[in-house]
Amino acid sequence: MKYVILIHSNPAAWDALTEAQKVEVGRRHLALTGDLAASGELIVTEALADPSMTRHVMVRDGRTVAGDGPFAEVKEHLAGFYLVDCDSMDRALAHAARLAPYGEIEVRPVMDLHAVLDV
Secondary structure (H helix, E strand, O other): OEEEEEEEEOHHHHHHOOHHHHHHHHHHHHHHHHHHHHHOOEEEEEEOOOHHHOOEEEEEOOEEEEEOOOOOOOOOEEEEEEEEEOOOHHHHHHHHHOOHHHOEEEEEEOOOHHHHHOO
């Protein structure tokens, strides 16, 4: 079963970390990535650019419109993700827990649209 591990970041909380803690966060990510690759569970992992670089796409009256806003007034944003293929939600949660000491981590099953749509 595929799961996405979503990493949420709070810039104020990140800025409050010491340099040693920031290095520890990086080490946790490198260790998890290495372990997932070694176990064959890693599909892909990526860090995401700052939300200020985001573009929104909408279709209005048949026209595609891309823009910078609207910007939500939130303290946290999606900073990155891991897409993994694990035997169970418990296994995915165990992987996510390795990152949790320094932020909020969300684990969500990936839907198989073929099965949902019965096609």
